[in-house]
Amino acid sequence: MPKINMLNMNGENVGEIELNPEIFDVEINEHAVYTVVKNLLANRRQGTQSAKTRAEVRGGGKKPWRQKGTGRARQGSIRSPQWKGGGVVFAPKPRDYSYTTPKKVRRVALKSVLTSKLQEKELIVLDELKLDQAKTKEMVKVLKAINADEKALVVIKRPDENIIRSARNLPTVLTTNANTLNVYDILKYNSLIITKEALEEIEEVFA
Structure with missing residues (x-):
């Protein structure tokens, strides 16, 4: 059974x-990871x-000139695709790119990237993450203490206004909830920081 050291906010x-x-x-x-990432990007x-x-x-x-006798190629409209200012051949139109991927494939992909994060030592588990007030410097202090990469994904169990507001001014840090965790975000960020509460919920849902 895999094990990992649990840190506090002081590292x-x-x-x-x-x-x-x-x-x-x-x-x-x-392949499952590729399939799910492709699906997530298409849905966005x-x-x-x-x-x-x-x-x-x-x-x-109006026909620009008569059909025959001019020595030039026949033309029916100055808005044909070959004319400057003409229409576009097979012009793109508004459409819905979204589609669904089987639930089993999504689960396999999520487990694959979580396993990968653990193997690459990019997973950090915190006993808790609580901030008394919404201040960016407090979040920066925590990230430095636990030696997290600048690009970090912070996973909490439920929305916490202080944590969300403290992290949103950091362009390379994203906060998400355990129930909205997805494969693309895990891959995009180098460090995956999960609170103990969020970890328990992830294991309860996906085990």
Whole structure:
């Protein structure tokens, strides 16, 4: 069973904690991770791109010159795609890029990246994370004490206004809840910081 040292906010070792092997000691499935990340990024696309086809561009109703006898190529409209100011061939239109990935694949991917974080020693478990007031320098102090990377993902059990507000001024730090943890965010940030409460919830849900 995998184990990891648990730290307090001062960076001191306060004991060893056992991790669930069903989550933190699984065979890493790279294809599942790729599939889920691709799905998450597709779901985040706005899909608001739009361009006009030749039918939607203003003008071009009159044939620019007669069909024959001019020595030039026949043309039917100055809004054809080959003309400057003409329409776009197969113009992109607003669409929904979202789709779903099977629940089992999402679970396999999440367990794979959590296992990877543990193996690469990028996982940090805190006994608790509590700030008396919302101050960025307090969050910076904690991150330095536990030797976290500048790019850090902080996972807490439930929304805490002081923690969220203290971290949001740090462009490379993101705060999330245990129930909204996703594969892309774990991969994007170098250090994964999880409170003991959040860890227990993750193990309860995904084990």
